[in-house]
Amino acid sequence: MRLFVRTAETATGDRVRTYFQARAAEMGSATAGGGGVFALFDAPFVPAVLQRMLADAAK
Numbered sequence: 916m917r918l919f920v921r922t923a924e925t926a927t928g929d930r931v932r933t934y935f936q937a938r939a940a941e942m943g944s945a946t947a948g949g950g951g952v953f954a955l956f957d958a959p960f961v962p963a964v965l966q967r968m969l970a971d972a973a974k
Contacts (some may be wrong), residue, residue: 918956928952934971937971938964945949 918935922928931954935947938956945958958964 916956916958916960918954918968920954922954925951928954938968948954 920928920931922931928951931942932947932949935949935954939947940943940957942961942964944959945956947954947956949955955959
């Protein structure tokens with residue numbers, strides 16, 4: 916699963932990258948990165964991870 920996010924401002928990009936990095940650390944086989952207004956998450960597809968991310972985004 917690869918997620919690429921482009922935000923409207925750098926501060927939001929920083930928050931998204933921090934979130935992606937936390938999820939990647941939990942999985943071990945995932946990576947997260949980006950810079951400025953861009954954020955990237957790359958991991959093997961696990962439906963529960965996607966469900967969690969969508970639930971967290973709704974908060």
